[in-house]
Amino acid sequence: MTFANIGHLGTLPGKRDEVVAILTRRNPAMAEIGCLLYEVGVNDEQPDTVFVAELWRSAEAHRASLELSEVKAAIAEAMPLLSGEMGGTRFDVVGSPLR
Secondary structure, three states, X not given: OOEEEEEEEXXXXXXXXXXXXXXXXXXXXXXXXXXXXXXXXXXXXXXXEEEEEEEEOOHHHHHHHOOOHHHHHHHHHHHHHEEEEEEEEEEEOOOXXXX
């Protein structure tokens, strides 16, 4: 079953674009491990927030991605730029009118 993770990350003031740059670096290993979609977005009404929508083949694939050296490095680089405000939701996808 497909697994979705939709979340938001608070950034320190003025650091949003740096976090976006880190999260949008090309990382083919994510697709190899089972990432189907990884979209990073912003909303000018929330200038210190980054939004992320992820779609994975499974929750296990998502968990496994956190062990990739490239993902660990990105997390370590982004952490000092984050405010600690985070949120979101995870769910198993049960269908779509597009597929």
